Amino acid sequence: MKQMFITDLDHTFLRNDLTISKFTKQIWNQYANNSLLSVATARSYKKTVEFLHGLDLNLPMVLLDGALIVNEKSEIISTKLINRDLANAIIFESNKFDIHPFILAMKDSIFDEKFIYPKKRNFYQEELLKRYTEDDNTIEHSGIATEDKNLKLVYMAHKSVLSPLTEHLKSVFNDSLEFKLAPEAYLGCYFLTVLHPEADKAHGLKTISEYMSHNLSDITVFGDNLNDIGMFELAGTAVAVKNAQKEVKKVADIVLKHTNDEDAVAKYLKEIHEK
Numbered sequence: 001m002k003q004m005f006i007t008d009l010d011h012t013f014l015r016n017d018l019t020i021s022k023f024t025k026q027i028w029n030q031y032a033n034n035s036l037l038s039v040a041t042a043r044s045y046k047k048t049v050e051f052l053h054g055l056d057l058n059l060p061m062v063l064l065d066g067a068l069i070v071n072e073k074s075e076i077i078s079t080k081l082i083n084r085d086l087a088n089a090i091i092f093e094s095n096k097f098d099i100h101p102f103i104l105a106m107k108d109s110i111f112d113e114k115f116i117y118p119k120k121r122n123f124y125q126e127e128l129l130k131r132y133t134e135d136d137n138t139i140e141h142s143g144i145a146t147e148d149k150n151l152k153l154v155y156m157a158h159k160s161v162l163s164p165l166t167e168h169l170k171s172v173f174n175d176s177l178e179f180k181l182a183p184e185a186y187l188g189c190y191f192l193t194v195l196h197p198e199a200d201k202a203h204g205l206k207t208i209s210e211y212m213s214h215n216l217s218d219i220t221v222f223g224d225n226l227n228d229i230g231m232f233e234l235a236g237t238a239v240a241v242k243n244a245q246k247e248v249k250k251v252a253d254i255v256l257k258h259t260n261d262e263d264a265v266a267k268y269l270k271e272i273h274e275k
Contacts, residue, residue, distance in 0.1 A: 002036050004059060004214055006205065006231070007222040007265050009041040011185055012241050014051060015261050024266035025054055031269050032056035036212070038072075040201045040221070040231060042193070044151075045070055045110040046137065060211060062204030064104055065180070065227055067151040067195055069207050076110060078207050080196035082153070082177070087145035090153055090194055093172055095143065097165045101194070102128075102154045105147035113151075116141045124156040124189045153194040156184060162192045169194065182226040183245070193227070202230030222265050224248060239268060 007013045014020060031037060038059030041048055045063050060071040069078040082090075087103065094101065100118035102125070107114070117129055119142045132138050139146065145153075155162055159181070166181050178195040209216050217236035221228070224244035232238035232251045240252035243259040258264035 001214065001218060002034065004036040004208075004212070004219040005031070005222070005269065006038050006040050006059065006062070006208070006219060006235075008201075008224060008228050009039055009043060009048065009051065011224045011243060011260050012222050012228075013039065013260065013265050016186075018051065020051065020055070021263055021266075024263050027263075027266040027270050029056050031273070032058055036214075038062075038208070040066075040204055040223075040228075042227060044104055044113055044115070045074075046113055046135075060208050062201055062208065064151045065193060065195055065199055066201050066204035067104075067199035068106075068110065069204055069211075070110055071211075074110065077211055078204075079149070079151070080199035080203070082150040082194070082196055084145055084148050084150070086176070087150040087153065090169065090173070090177070091143060091145060093169060094155065094165060097161075097168070099155055099157060099161065099165055100143070102156075103141065103145055103147075104151045104154070105145070106149050106151065107147065113137055114139055114147060116146060118143070122157060124184070124187050127187055128156065151195075152199065155192040155194075156187070156189055159190040162190050166192055180227050185225075200230050201227060202234050205231045205234050222268075224260065239265075241265070 036059045038057050038061050040062035042065045057072050060069050067080045100120050103116035105114045106112050115138045166179050178197045180193040184191045216234050219235045220237040221231050221235040222239045224241050238252045239254045240249045241256050241260050241264040249255050256264045
């Protein structure tokens with residue numbers, strides 16, 4: 001049975017400038033001949049496909065932290081959605097803190113995905129939005145979630161701002177939602193992601209293992225941030241890059257001596273292939 005390798009993107013597989021080196025592409029595509037390879041990321045389908053152009057994927061992708069699972073034929077395997085009423089209720093509660101989210105949503109298919117941004121934005125949101133200026137799927141909202149199929153809501157601010165919001169939302173919605181508060185390394189702030197309670201990388205990993213009829217013990221995963229911990233705890237082998245968060249390194253089976261900027265994942269694949 002072929003080995004399965006699933007990597008996080010940002011600060012694990014992607015370099016800090018959001019590129020993938022020629023060396024990594026070469027090693028990855030060589031491995032795809034005899035192994036099963038894919039990604040588990042917080043990013044959307046559209047952005048993930050852009051970043052991975054030229055790379056061979058032969059496993060489903062875990063997208064938007066697990067809210068969306070898409071196979072290599074661009075067919076949806078699973079969605080974990082937040083409906084319009086619940087999304088609006090979340091926004092109503094966060095408005096009390098004068099904090100407004102980005103909303104990742106879709107209509108009928110992954111090709112109809114929407115990046116919905118708030119009319120009132122803080123510095124970090126403005127900086128992030130600059131990366132989407134050429135995208136045709138961005139929509140401004142003034143406080144109302146505009147879609148029925150909301151995949152996740154994301155807030156960006158200082159930790160001191162988002163921590164009280166996180167606790168408040170947890171007290172209001174309890175187990176009906178998943179809340180992930182983690183560092184945002186690109187901009188130096190924090191982000192709070194609000195998801196369906198089964199929209200995480202751990203559930204995504206389970207979905208892929210069942211879809212491929214593979215045991216979780218046969219899967220190797222790579223990551224760096226707190227949203228990777230769930231899949232680290234399930235996979236047979238959990239590999240943290242050198243620049244990973246301390247909490248992630250604690251649950252990793254292997255901590256690499258290279259960072260994402262030093263092609264850590266590709267060097268690991270090359271090393272085990274040569275043994």
